[in-house]
Amino acid sequence: MTEPAAATSPSSPDDRSEPLLDVVDLHTHFPVRGGLLSRHREVVRAVDGVTFDIQPGEVFGLVGESGSGKTTLGRTLLKLADPTSGSLIYQGRDIAGYDEKQMRPLRRELGLVFQDPNASLNPAMTVAQGVGHPLLIHGLVDGRAPMRERVAAMLERVGLTPGEAFLDIYPQDLSGGQKQRLVIARALITEPKFVVADEPVAALDMSVRARVLELMLELQRDLGLTYLFITHDLATARFLCDRIGILYLGNMVEWGDADALFNDPQHPYTRSLLNAIPLPDPRRRDRDKDLPVGEMPDAQTPPKGCRFHPRCPVAFEPCGWEGADLLAFFERRWTLVDSDQVESELAATGSLQAVDLHHDRVRFDAGNPAALTKLLEQLRTEQAHPLFDAVTGIERDGRGVAVSFGAGPEPALQTVAGREVACHLHGTVPRER
Numbered sequence: 001m002t003e004p005a006a007a008t009s010p011s012s013p014d015d016r017s018e019p020l021l022d023v024v025d026l027h028t029h030f031p032v033r034g035g036l037l038s039r040h041r042e043v044v045r046a047v048d049g050v051t052f053d054i055q056p057g058e059v060f061g062l063v064g065e066s067g068s069g070k071t072t073l074g075r076t077l078l079k080l081a082d083p084t085s086g087s088l089i090y091q092g093r094d095i096a097g098y099d100e101k102q103m104r105p106l107r108r109e110l111g112l113v114f115q116d117p118n119a120s121l122n123p124a125m126t127v128a129q130g131v132g133h134p135l136l137i138h139g140l141v142d143g144r145a146p147m148r149e150r151v152a153a154m155l156e157r158v159g160l161t162p163g164e165a166f167l168d169i170y171p172q173d174l175s176g177g178q179k180q181r182l183v184i185a186r187a188l189i190t191e192p193k194f195v196v197a198d199e200p201v202a203a204l205d206m207s208v209r210a211r212v213l214e215l216m217l218e219l220q221r222d223l224g225l226t227y228l229f230i231t232h233d234l235a236t237a238r239f240l241c242d243r244i245g246i247l248y249l250g251n252m253v254e255w256g257d258a259d260a261l262f263n264d265p266q267h268p269y270t271r272s273l274l275n276a277i278p279l280p281d282p283r284r285r286d287r288d289k290d291l292p293v294g295e296m297p298d299a300q301t302p303p304k305g306c307r308f309h310p311r312c313p314v315a316f317e318p319c320g321w322e323g324a325d326l327l328a329f330f331e332r333r334w335t336l337v338d339s340d341q342v343e344s345e346l347a348a349t350g351s352l353q354a355v356d357l358h359h360d361r362v363r364f365d366a367g368n369p370a371a372l373t374k375l376l377e378q379l380r381t382e383q384a385h386p387l388f389d390a391v392t393g394i395e396r397d398g399r400g401v402a403v404s405f406g407a408g409p410e411p412a413l414q415t416v417a418g419r420e421v422a423c424h425l426h427g428t429v430p431r432e433r
């Protein structure tokens with residue numbers, strides 16, 4: 001951290017200073033081949049409308065389950081992946097549309113530390129060649145001798161001492177922890193301003209993780225760096241970060257001051273992640289049951305309404321219910337009622353594998369239409385589940401029954417308790433798409 005003013009992490013979006021990076025409605029979609037008969041161009045919505053900022057000198061933690069889009073967002077911020085839309089304002093300039101030539105002068109200011117040192121080090125290059133490579137690319141040294149000198153000094157900074165002793169050996173001669181120090185040395189040798197560290201210790205032995213993390217923090221303070229620190233572990237993020245953003249299916253669902261977010265989470269997904277942190281006290285282990293149910297849905301067809309609604313323990317009427325939720329409701333219900341009832345309800349619905357499923361509509365063609373209509377009307381009257389509030393129609397025709405759902409609004413970020421939260425529990429603020 002260079003100046004004391006930059007070191008204070010802003011606690012609310014209102015007292016921000018000039019951000020190092022201002023991210024506005026950023027999308028990164030990957031085209032994928034659709035099904036054989038698909039007429040639509042399909043995309044994976046890896047990053048799907050993310051808004052936040054990174055202040056100079058802070059460590060911003062990006063947390064979420066595997067597949068939530070963390071790596072893609074980190075790579076997009078460095079322009080290693082191309083944003084589909086949105087702005088990416090780096091020190092006042094929108095670099096979202098920059099091509100590689102325009103990016104070139106900025107490249108040395110941007111660093112990346114990968115998760116797996118083995119995959120990011122070239123086994124054919126000596127330490128001096130590998131770490132010194134960026135200096136040559138950016139024309140920051142004149143010749144081999146000054147390059148070796150700069151590399152040796154950097155190696156010492158990351159704890160590989162004496163630096164000279166490491167210059168002419170190969171990465172495979174080093175331990176896992178030493179290799180990751182090497183990756184850090186290479187990322188920092190050009191004296192970057194902004195570094196994305198993508199799960200930098202996840203591939204390391206437990207015994208060396210803490211020391212590598214301490215080294216990264218020490219370097220951040222000494223060199224005045226700004227980090228985006230990516231992790232799936234909220235406890236690590238709290239320990240390291242000034243502010244934290246929680247990513248779910250390509251959306252930032254809550255972001256703000258690390259301690260406030262940890263002590264008083266405002267989004268149900270943040271609460272689930274906190275409850276998933278193993279507790280040392282065995283009497284409190286039962287909190288594990290609060291883990292979000294089910295798996296993260298596919299980023300190609302994210303759920304309508306709030307993307308978290310199929311797994312949210314407190315989802316209610318406006319959260320967005322759809323065909324898949326009705327099937328999940330029956331599946332769960334049939335584990336709770338007696339076998340006679342399962343049999344009669346299954347006769348009404350027919351096999352759930354045979355339904356024609358869409359986001360806004362589900363058609364049952366393999367059961368008993370009269371019995372199913374009656375059952376659905378009864379469940380709706382009983383308010384058996386909040387999803388029935390979103391049912392706009394139960395239509396029976398000769399062969400089957402179609403159930404339609406109204407689209408719930410997708411929650412927009414709103415300021416709650418000094419941070420940004422996207423959840424209808426704090427008031428239904430629809431998001432504009």
Ligand SMILES: Nc1ncnc2c1ncn2[C@@H]1O[C@H](COP(=O)(O)OP(=O)(O)O)[C@@H](O)[C@H]1O
Binds near residue numbers: 045066072
């Ligand atoms: N190059 C790519 N092409 C297509 N899909 C991708 C690509 N990279 C990532 N994805 C998809 O984008 C989503 C987010 O992935 P990723 O950013 O790696 O998440 P995380 O780092 O949180 O695990 C996943 O569904 C993943 O399969």
Ligand code: SF4
Binds near residue numbers: 306307
């Ligand atoms: S809007 Fe909030 S309450 Fe509703 S499903 Fe999403 S996270 Fe849960």
Ligand SMILES: [Mg+2]
Binds near residue numbers: 070071072
């Ligand atoms: Mg990742």
